[in-house]
C-alpha cells in the first residue's frame with residue numbers, strides 16, 4: 001500500500017504541480033507593489049512558455065520554474081542568494097513533487113538573477129535559459145522602464161543625477177548594495193541584457209524592447225536638457 005502511494009505521487013502530472021504552485025504564488029504576491037507583483041510572475045511565465053515552445057524545451061518545467069523564480073527574492077532576504085532555492089525545495093516537498101524535479105527547480109531558481117555587469121550568470125539547463133531570458137525580457141522595454149521607476153520610487157531613489165557615473169559591478173554584493181539613481185540602473189543592467197540572452201528566441205524578442213529603451217533615453221536626456 002505504501003509503495004502504491006509513493007508510485008502514485010511519482011506519477012502526479014507536472015501540470016498538477018504547476019496548478020498548485022500558481023495558486024500559492026498568486027496569493028503570496030498579490031499585494032507586492034515594487035515590481036515583483038503577481039503580474040510580473042505571470043508575464044515571465046507567459047514569455048518563458050513562448051520561448052520554451054520555440055526552443056523545444058520542456059514547456060511545463062519552464063512554466064513551473066517561472067512561477068517559482070522569485071519565490072524568496074534575495075532583496076527581501078538580506079541579499080541571501082540561497083533563500084530562493086531553499087524556499088523552492090520546501091514548497092515542492094510540501095506538495096510531494098519528485099526528488100529529481102525538486103533538484104532541477106532549485107538549481108533553476110538559483111541561476112536566474114542578474115548579479116552585476118561583470119558577473120557571469122551561466123545556466124545549467126535549457127529550461128533555466130528560457131526562464132532567465134523571460135525574467136530579463138520583463139526587465140527591459142516599456143515594462144522594464146515602468147518597473148525600474150517603480151523600484152526607484154519604492155526605494156526613494158533619484159530619477160537621475162547628471163554627475164553620477166554608472167558602475168560596471170564586479171561582484172554581486174557591490175551590485176546589490178548600490179543605491180544610485182534609476183537612470184544609472186539602465187547602464188548598470190537594463191541596456192546590457194540584450195547581449196546576455198541565452199536563447200535565440202530571447203535574443204530576437206530583446207531587440208525591439210532594447211531599441212524602445214534607447215529611444216526613451218534619447219527623449220529623456222533631450223527633455224532633461226530643455227531641448228525638446
Ligand code: ADP
Nearest residue numbers: 035113114135136139144147148151152182185
Ligand atoms: P528580476 O525580477 O528581473 O530578477 P530584480 O529582482 O533585480 O529583477 O529587480 C526587480 C525590478 O526592479 C527589475 O525590473 C529591475 O530592473 C528593477 N531594479 C532592480 N534594481 C534596481 C535599481 N537599483 N534601480 C532601478 N530599478 C531596479
Ligand code: NI
Nearest residue numbers: 044069070135
Ligand atoms: Ni523576476
